[in-house]
Amino acid sequence: MINQVKPALGPPLTERRGKVVLVMDSVLMVAICPQCGRHSYVKGGGACTFCGAEVVLTRVTRQQYMQSRPSDRTILLKKMVETYASSGPGFRADMYYEQLKSLDEEKMNALGESAQSTPSCPRCGGTRVEEAPKKRGFLGMFSDKADWVCPDCGNRW
Numbered sequence: 647m648i649n650q651v652k653p654a655l656g657p658p659l660t661e662r663r664g665k666v667v668l669v670m671d672s673v674l675m676v677a678i679c680p681q682c683g684r685h686s687y688v689k690g691g692g693a694c695t696f697c698g699a700e701v702v703l704t705r706v707t708r709q710q711y712m713q714s715r716p717s718d719r720t721i722l723l724k725k726m727v728e729t730y731a732s733s734g735p736g737f738r739a740d741m742y743y744e745q746l747k748s749l750d751e752e753k754m755n756a757l758g759e760s761a762q763s764t765p766s767c768p769r770c771g772g773t774r775v776e777e778a779p780k781k782r783g784f785l786g787m788f789s790d791k792a793d794w795v796c797p798d799c800g801n802r803w
Contacts, residue, residue: 716771767796
């Protein structure tokens with residue numbers, strides 16, 4: 647007998663013969679490498695793109711991960727690395743820091759030099775910010791400070 651179980655976080659689970667297993671028809675899951683801690687999105691497993699070790703599937707879908715705020719993604723990713731990688735016997739901290747460095751370099755190369763001068767929203771982390779009209783004080787002589795506005799969350803600073 648097969649019972650569908652819908653957890654609060656993660657994809658649907660199926661109970662078969664007393665064991666709970668993931669239902670992963672075409673759902674991309676977040677996977678963590680137990681050796682270097684790199685994350686990737688896979689349908690059913692595979693090898694790490696950085697070190698080649700077999701990845702471990704988490705219970706978080708790619709859609710759930712990408713829909714969370716950037717600051718929450720960072721926290722979630724750290725928790726997944728702690729749970730699925732750093733506590734294991736095959737985890738290598740040197741490889742973890744090496745792959746983090748390579749990810750940073752890849753991001754910087756992809757964004758180009760403009761990444762250093764692009765402002766980001768302090769509330770949601772979004773980089774799609776706009777310069778608001780300059781505020782003027784009484785008769786326009788006290789302040790000409792430019793403000794930024796985040797169209798994603800409406801934050802002004």
